[in-house]
Amino acid sequence: MNIARWFKNIKFIYKLMVGYVIFAILPMIIVTGYNSQKTKNILLEESYRNMRQSLGQIGQNLDSSLEAYKTVMDILYTNQMFNGYLVKDYTNSDYWEMFSYIDNLLSSIMLVESNIAGISIYSNNDTLPSDNYYFYNEKELNQDWLKSALSSKGNPQVAGIISKGKKNYVALERLLNYYHYSDVRNILLLKIDGSSFNDQIKITNSNQEVYWVNGQGQIMASSDKEVIGKGMGSITENWEDIPVSGKGSSLDIEGISKICTARSSLYGTRLIMMVNQESLVEATREVARDIILIFFVSSVGMFLSIYLYSRWISGRVNKVVYAAKKLGDGEFDYLLKDMGKDEIGIIAAAINTLNSKIQLLIAENYEKKLKIKSSEMNLLQEQINPHFLYNALSVISSMAMREGGKKTMMSVRYLANFYRISLNKGKQVVSVQEEVELLQNYMKIQMLRFEDTVEINYEVDRKALAFRTIKLLLQPLVENAIHHGRKDEEQILHIRVTVALTKDRLIFEVKDDGIGIETEKFERLRKELKNSEEGYGLKNVDIRVKLNYGEQYGVSVSSTYGTGTCVRVEIPQVFS
Template sequence: MKNRLKLFFYNLPMMGKLLIFLITCSLVPLLVISIYSYTSARNQLLEQAYENMNHMNQQINNNISGQLENFHQISGMLYTNATLKAYLTQAYEKDIDFVEAYGYINDLFFGLMAANSNVDGITVYVLNDTIPTDGTFIKYLYDEKAAPAWVRELDRTYGNVVYTGITLNDKKERVFSLARIMNFNSLNYPYGVLTLSVKEEYLYSMIRQESEGKSIFVIDEKGSILSTKDKSLISKGLGEVLEVEIPMEDTDGRLVMDVRGKRSLVVFNQMDQGWKTVSIVPLDDILRETKLASSRVLLIAGISFILALILILFISRYFTGRIKNLTGQIALIEKEDFSRKIDIKGNDEIGRLSQAFNRMTDKLNILINELYKKEIARRDTELYALQSQINPHFLYNTLSVISSLAIRKGDEEISGIINHLSSFYKTSLNKGMRYITVENELDITRHYLAIQHMRFRDHFRESYEVDETLFPCRTLKLVLQPFIENAINHAVCEREEPLHIIIRLYSEEDRICFEVEDDGAGIEEEKMERLLSGQPEAGYGIYNVNERIQLAYGADYGVVIHSCVGKGTNVKITIPL
């Protein structure tokens, strides 16, 4: 399948290839960028909308909780009022007896309502039938017509505050009530039920300003709506109104779900009293600007694609015509017709290609004629390479003749030095190979030292500390000799006692280490820098060894020199094991 696609692409005309490139490099990235931009903007706007709605809900909850706490304090003040309790539990036999009680109750309740204008009404449902009811502040608990149905649900609240759902007061206004059993200092013997009524409109006043562009509901712990903009929905279940159940097991959360047929963001937050504030915004309202911007981008992309398509059709026709002209002339060259020239005007890539092609045809005849000369030169080079292989053998044979003549003359010393020299070159040249064994490298060193002993006699001595298990390993040739030569040339003539040279061979982790250590005069720091930098006046030997090792094995290997003036020099050479 892959090969078929390749073949199909190769056989497409240039116009088809350009169309594929346009779609691949222009349309597809543009669509991906548009989708990515829309998705990123959508997620960012949803996150921002959630943060705003969550903050708004928390603010609403704080306001409502603060007011409910105020009502709770008012009820607590009445609950713990011992004088009020005495008036409510006293047995009244004469009318004059309860005049004083009503005077106190009226002053107290009217005073609280005047100080807290949000309180619509205060009522105590009493069990004491000796105190007459006024139908406003004092009502009988056992009067089923006067007492609301929820009053009897307070039997097991033990004096704690509860909040009722929305009910209608005497003026047919929607109110919610705070209620608690009055059993101060006598929990098992309640003497009444205290209720504080607050208009629903006051509750809505705390969410009115935030209701623009969104639906906000304050619901109780049972899911019944306590307050919202549409008053006809009050006291109904939130799931019934929204036509979908919203899972709100957690105290706070957010959901994206279908509400009344619209995809919406739902954010809910719970108050300490168990009520919740629920905010709902359709996603279309949040993403309206983003969708509009995405539509504009897609429209611009479509127009750009059509313009690019027209431009590609024009360009492909222009270039294919010029390329056809070029391929026609190339076909003539294929037939060995070098006389024709390509006439394509312009200085663009195809124009320069045609000019270069014309120059190429002019040179082809010259190159064909020169081919024979190059062939002859190549053969001469091969012949020289074969001849150069003979020169080392000639050198070895000549040294052998000189050694034989020295023996005949009875000069064993000359014969020995010539034999060492012959072995030195035979091993070091190594038939032109770069690498030799570690054992051969030490042999080269021994032959070199033997030659130097004949020159300097007993002015130096050497010792070896070598690990013979490393002998079969391979190394670059001539890595030791330059440093031994440097030690002899710079230290032997500068001292009276013999120079001691120690040659070491050992392994260290994954490295082969050569060491040349002497007890000579040492090297000054400035001179050492010249040796390592390869300056002509300092010589190239040490610099050459370091460069060859790093070129062959890498910068982690090479030469390290430690020297102390008057004490000696230590050279460490490392190569891979």
Template sequence: MRPPGSRVFLPFGVKLFISYLVLIIVPIFLFGYIANTILVNSYRAQMNSNLAGTLKQIRDNIAYKMEDTQRLSDLLYYDESMPLELMRYEEGWVSYQTTKKLLIPKFRQVTDSSNLRIWMSIYLKNGTLPEIYNADPQGTDPLTRGNHWDLYHLNRIENKPWFNAFPPEEYGKTVVWRQVEDDSMFGRISLLRRLVDTRDPMELETIGFIRISVYLSEILQSVDAGKIGSGSMLSVSGEGGRRMYASGESGLLLASELGSKAAIDPDRYTILEETLPELGWKLAAYVPNSVVAQDTRKVNLLTLVICLLSVGLISIVAFGVSRFFSRRVSKVVSVLQRFQQGDFHKRIHYRGNDEFTIIAGSLNKLGEQTEHLIQEVYVTNLKKKEAELETLQAQINPHFLYNTLSSISRLAKFGQVEKQHQMVMNLAKFYRLSLNEGQTVISIYHEIEQVQAYIDIQQVKYGERMEVHFDVDPQIVKYMTVKLILQPFIENALQHAWRGDRIYIRVVGRMDDGSGSIVFRIIDDGSGMTRERVEELSGSGSAMSGLGAGKQRKGYGIRNVNDRIKLYFGSDYGVSLYSRQGIGTCVTIRIPVQRRSRGEIRESTRNRIGRTG
């Protein structure tokens, strides 16, 4: 049998709640699975339908642009006045007038009417009309010059294979889209069409030839794989499966270039095709099955979220029901846990008359009795700590007085009566400031006054051998501090830090914005201390108070000030030392920013002493 301590704690309310959850989750997720399967199948069918519709729309957009280009050729093909003029084989003025008044305006009208960039080449059978064209350097694309036209004689192309292979004329129907000449090199495609004499539809005579070249990318601009999803590809294939244009994933483009669908894994892609009727080309869409799977995952996620929300809402109801039954047990456990943490103020209030009422009464009585015992111990410790604090405060004055009287005694011994008198008067001033109506908490301003009074006493003794400089921020003098926290360290420097016959002491006071405290530093250029001695004086607890008989007097002032600051303001504040032998010592004193009255600080100190006791 396992010991009770090794078992996992599971409250009564949790057990009840878990049983409700099991009854809720199973049917909800079963229903969600069935609904999700139906939604996914429906989504796949809808997606295929949308893709087919998109492909058809792309095909229609391509057909529209091609028809728009063909309508430009219709402006010349169905112009009844043009055959009359082109059949006049008269040179000179007649030829000039025909070209200037009819042909040039007509050709400009055609090129200006185009929404695409076009290069229209007109080949005329009538050799009496002049050729008008731009002599583009070899290897350049004439279409880069924008919409323009060129006029040539038909004999320039009569021996071209593509011209000789042009199908017989059917009135209004014979239009061919093909890449001829350098179209393939520059990514163009050309609309090819005869100009015929339409006056006799039964015997159509060729009077010229039209070639309108456009960029394949503009005709196929709507072939954009982004319309069918990321990772997809749209491909336009010409005769023999040669790829004419493609848009989409680079890996698919390469596979399409290498051959056809055989190079593309059919298990990874769904392939849909449409025929471009004017060109006889194939428009194919390759949609990754992963894209479809990604979208179906969204449906799965939506179904899961709905199931989870349903579980969550019903779980709230189940939680309320289970909590109703377990609430009384939870109250008892809560009070016991608070007692365990040391808080005996917690009480239970039950309505009714049952076993829980008896338990509540017993726990309330136990809490009252325990709290009463703690209060008795607290008051006893509070009085003890206050007595210790007052003793420390009282000890600092005899310590200073002892040192000062020793100095007065030495002055009397050497017969320096005037200095002896001045030191006694300064001592009286110091104690007048120190008494401060019996208050132990004073303003920093008065603390500086006390230090200055002490320096005046020592100035009588040391004269120009001692120099003290104050660098105190005027903004901090309005705040409160425990009195006599600076003087013991100046006294300690004058007693033990001499190196030669002169000493310099600097007193710095600043507001530390980072920690929200006030920092004093007493810096001297004296003999300094060894690292072992600094560690001995800077130790906490027993280390600071456990000095040997010979060293205890030297460390007394540090220990006294440190203890008083910690008793008043807490363990975050106090004294720290830094010293280098032969260089000097820096004493750092840190106190909080206090603007409260002395009574409030005293009450705060009482509370702190009570907690530490």
């Protein structure tokens, strides 16, 4: 099936509808889907970034606290007298002196560090009295904690959670082997108020979950206090696979997709943050649904409008076609009535005129008169007074201002100012100041179109403003930079316009940081400028400069592909 032929042969109304589906509905569906996916990806990237920032801040706070407790452990770890009392044989000795010293030492530490709820020593020194306050037998220590302390070789470890009623404490342990010179071993254990760690990982977003786990996967602190003390495996078995650096990962937890990221903390601990992915993209889905609903309603309205409008147009076109058939059949007395003054009405009026005069045009002078009429119409079109355009633009600007069309008003006003200067009562020479104003009005119009993607700066020597120049010298150069220099629609094009004076010349320079000119095209352009071949843009400016001021003046171009282009125009210094 030949689609082009089928489309050509179907009725006008169906052409409009097919065109609307292909060029409006399908692109809108594609754009909506693309934007939804793009927005979703942006939200996920932003969420990962925010999660990493939040986790980094929480981690810094936790590490600061742990460093403070490490300092306490370091004081006890390196205290020779303290360790000497712990390894001493008290079989035949009194231990009151030892108890008094250690009690004063540990009490003063807990007084300074209010979050330390208790300091305990677990020892295999059977002669050391077990008071179940400071001193405990090593056998009373959780065996997993004991193994962890022994394998740490004197480094602090986060052992786990100690629960008493509704109160949770985080246990920090350390093997006291700094002055190890006997078979006696002692394990220092700090009992830290767990609420101090929970306070440091508070979150403001209800969709976020934060967990602080030790090396064995036990949850030390969490945004959900109900899971403190449980294993991270109860949340997800894949918690160890969450990367501690980079972007993060996505996990399916109890049928809910969550994005996760992690951060290493001191003493083998890890911070894990999770966010419900569905909550992040729900806003995107709502926007997409709203867009689809609005598009559906507008499409139905557009379809109905197209149908009714095309029926009306088709009816009028059919009348014109019928009249044309009558004309083809030689019935020159058939006239179309009440056809309006739009394009179809003009065609109908032309047919009526043709019908009225066809008999006269059949004669020998028909073709000659038709050519004369065509020539006359073209001549009239070329002779339209350009000042009428300026006056009409001023009227349109006033109407747009009264009706609230600010951008329309500004655009028309800038265009009116452009023509006011460019017309200049037919004069081809203007002052440099007028030429700069002409460019500025042109750029104001362009800024309404390109907005922030084009930036222009002016460096004009005030002494040069009084000199004269041919009209429309700068505007083609800037227009050329905008249309040929932009790398893409998003990257900002910077243009610098310079007007300067040398010893006896007036220099105009337009420099941009755009894409530049390829070597082959640049060499061809330089050859065309050198030979003064006819053309537009740079060649047109160069020809006009040489015709007005002589061959020693004109346009020069320098360009580096990928970096930018600089166009320089030199003319003599003329006051009048």
